Amino acid sequence: MSNAQPLPPSAPPRRKAPRAPKRFTRAEVEEVFARFQARDPEPKGELESVNTFTLLVAVVLSAQATDAGVNKATRALFAIADTPAKMLALGEERVSDHIKTIGLYRTKAKNVIGLSRMLVEQHGGEVPDDRAALEALPGVGRKTANVVLNIAFGHPTIAVDTHIFRIGNRTGLAPGKTVDAVEKELNRIIPPKYMLHAHHWLILHGRYVCKARKPDCAVCLINDLCRYPDKTLA
Template sequence: MAKQLDYHTIREIFTRFQASEPEPKGELDHVNAYTLVVAVALSAQATDKGVNKATAELFKIADTPQKMLDLGEEQLIEHIKTIGLFRNKAKNVMKMSRILVDDYGGEVPCSRAALESLPGVGRKTANVVLNMWWQYPAQAVDTHIFRFGNRSGVCPGKDVVAVERAIEDHIPVDFQQHAHHWMILHGRYICTARKPKCNACHVRDLCQFEDKTP
């Protein structure tokens, strides 16, 4: 784990990220807050591309909690059976939909605690939804952010909560809204796990990673 970078270095890193991609977007397809929650919950241990393929037709017929309940668990399974852990995820989506209908009038709540109380929704999913739908600067730490944060020194931490706190504490507030998207995309396409593309990295000179690839 690299040591925490100083303020000026972090600001320069995110200034470069912003110059390269001013408005970074999440890669999960959705049409409203409900379909975003479902898509993020389905993406655990699955690729965004795989989830998008599975939900392309699903969200045309079940884009609200009530429509999902009307569709039923078996039909939901037929749509998402190409995704890992699909049976357990289908059960959680149905339970989540029932709670949203019964307790929230069919609307997705916009508090982290309420979101985390839903079946299949953890802190990361809640933070993604808060950030992407309500533009709240919540930081959803996934494996890409955890890797980049610890390699570079931008937001080092021994676990995802520590990395999330480091993001909130050390990244300047004017970059907080898009911070996790910049880092996810950077980790997914440049700072990869096995063979990071350091020669294509535009923050290479500021990064503390000692095993940079040539």
């Protein structure tokens, strides 16, 4: 009788990890943004505002909310409170009443009053053209500061939201595991002449073409350059 032990079942062959998409060349990055520029030379954000202060408030309110939802809530609010002093006089409860259709509206109302107070007390009622000062305001993080610096003050900043983060990774244009990594890569690769409007081009592309669930690859302006392996056919 044999004492040989049965051999263990052989392990299944290891699957090779998919290769990271080949990085865009400088010429390809240039082509991406040249196409965006040719189609829409002066892209605009979709948040409604009447001045720099209301832009700041609108961007703060837009966190985890749609631009359309924010616009619907702020039209009446901005008609009566378009300065930090007026917003502060309105008070947290009345601000809450105006924005209660927006998610996290109580926290956001508290932040709007808090940032209005800081603008009045520390900045003479003006929105500062300074990243550190902006990020010190309640409810204002790096993304919000980047949007305000870009739109209100003409800084060539990139505010990486869910749309831009998705595009950076899906297309292979600027892959990164975090929004900061994607922002850093976009700042590295985008030619300076396109930086002012790059933020809007990418957000609008992600919102209306390179959508999360089913990208419209058939009408995509950069389909032939995109590295996404699962492109839709129609």
